[in-house]
Amino acid sequence: MPLLHDLESARDGSRIELDQVLRALRFNAEGLIPAIAQDNATQQVLMLAWMDRTAIERTLNEGFATYWSRSRSAYWRKGESSGHLQRLKSLQFDCDGDAILLKVEQTGPACHTNRHHCFYLEVDGQTVVVRGDPG
Amino acid sequence: MPLLHDLESARDGSRIELDQVLRALRFNAEGLIPAIAQDNATQQVLMLAWMDRTAIERTLNEGFATYWSRSRSAYWRKGESSGHLQRLKSLQFDCDGDAILLKVEQTGPACHTNRHHCFYLEVDGQTVVVRGDPG
Numbered sequence: 001m002p003l004l005h006d007l008e009s010a011r012d013g014s015r016i017e018l019d020q021v022l023r024a025l026r027f028n029a030e031g032l033i034p035a036i037a038q039d040n041a042t043q044q045v046l047m048l049a050w051m052d053r054t055a056i057e058r059t060l061n062e063g064f065a066t067y068w069s070r071s072r073s074a075y076w077r078k079g080e081s082s083g084h085l086q087r088l089k090s091l092q093f094d095c096d097g098d099a100i101l102l103k104v105e106q107t108g109p110a111c112h113t114n115r116h117h118c119f120y121l122e123v124d125g126q127t128v129v130v131r132g133d134p135g
Numbered sequence: 136m137p138l139l140h141d142l143e144s145a146r147d148g149s150r151i152e153l154d155q156v157l158r159a160l161r162f163n164a165e166g167l168i169p170a171i172a173q174d175n176a177t178q179q180v181l182m183l184a185w186m187d188r189t190a191i192e193r194t195l196n197e198g199f200a201t202y203w204s205r206s207r208s209a210y211w212r213k214g215e216s217s218g219h220l221q222r223l224k225s226l227q228f229d230c231d232g233d234a235i236l237l238k239v240e241q242t243g244p245a246c247h248t249n250r251h252h253c254f255y256l257e258v259d260g261q262t263v264v265v266r267g268d269p270g
Binding site for chain 2: 007008009010011012013014015016017018019021034036038042043044045047048060090091092093094095096097098099101111112113115118119120121122123124125126127128129130131132133134
C-alpha cells in the first residue's frame with residue numbers, strides 16, 4: 001500500500017483521485033472491508049457491516065448505504081425492506097485502508113431488533129446488561 | 136447463536152453472565168472480531184482494530200484497550216510504546232455478536248500518523264481529501 005503510506009505524511013487538504021484510493025484499499029480474502037455506520041446527528045455508533053468495492057461505489061453514487069450481506073451473499077441497501085434507510089453524509093477511509101466510516105442520517109432504528117443501534121449488550125463486571133427494549 | 140437470538144427480545148436491564156456471551160461471540164476464521172474505538176468525550180470514532188477472546192478479557196481486566204495485531208501476530212496494548220493509551224469507559228457487543236464497540240478515554244492521538252483519529256481520508260466527489268496534518 002505505497003499510496004496509503006505516502007498519504008500518511010500528506011498535509012491537510014491534499015487531494016488524490018478516488019479511484020486510486022479504491023484500488024489501494026485492503027479488502028480481506030472475501031473481498032470485504034468492515035464499515036462502521038455512525039449517526040451524523042448524535043454521533044452514536046449504529047452498526048458494523050461489510051462492503052466490497054461495488055457496495056462502496058453504490059453507496060457513493062446513490063447516496064444511501066449499501067452493504068454486502070455475508071449471510072445472504074447479496075448486496076443489501078440498508079432499509080430496502082424496512083424503510084430504515086441510511087442517507088450518506090460522509091464516507092471516510094482509515095490510514096491503512098482496511099476500515100470505512102460512514103456518517104449517516106438514519107431513518108428509524110438501525111438495528112433489526114428495532115433498537116436504535118446494534119450495540120445494546122454492555123459489559124458490567126462479570127455480567128452483560130441489555131440496554132434498551134426491543135421495538 | 137441461540138443465546139444472542141434470545142437476547143434480541145430481552146427487555147432493558149436484563150442480565151446474563153459475561154462468560155456466556157463471550158462463548159456466544161462469532162469470531163472469524165482467525166478467531167478475531169472487529170473492535171471500534173470511540174472517544175468517550177467527543178464521540179469521534181478513533182480507529183478499528185481486532186480482538187480475540189483473550190484481548191477482550193485483558194481489556195476488561197486491565198481497563199486499557201488491548202488488541203490483536205494481525206501484522207505482528209501479537210497482543211498489543213494500544214499505546215504501550217507511544218504512551219497513547221486508551222482507558223476503557225465501556226465495552227459493548229452488537230446484536231449478532233460479531234462486532235465490539237469500546238468507548239475510551241484517549242491519551243494523545245489514536246493514529247500512528249499522530250492525527251487524532253485514523254479516518255482522515257474523506258471522499259469528496261471523485262477525489263479523496265486528507266483531513267488533518269500529520270503530527
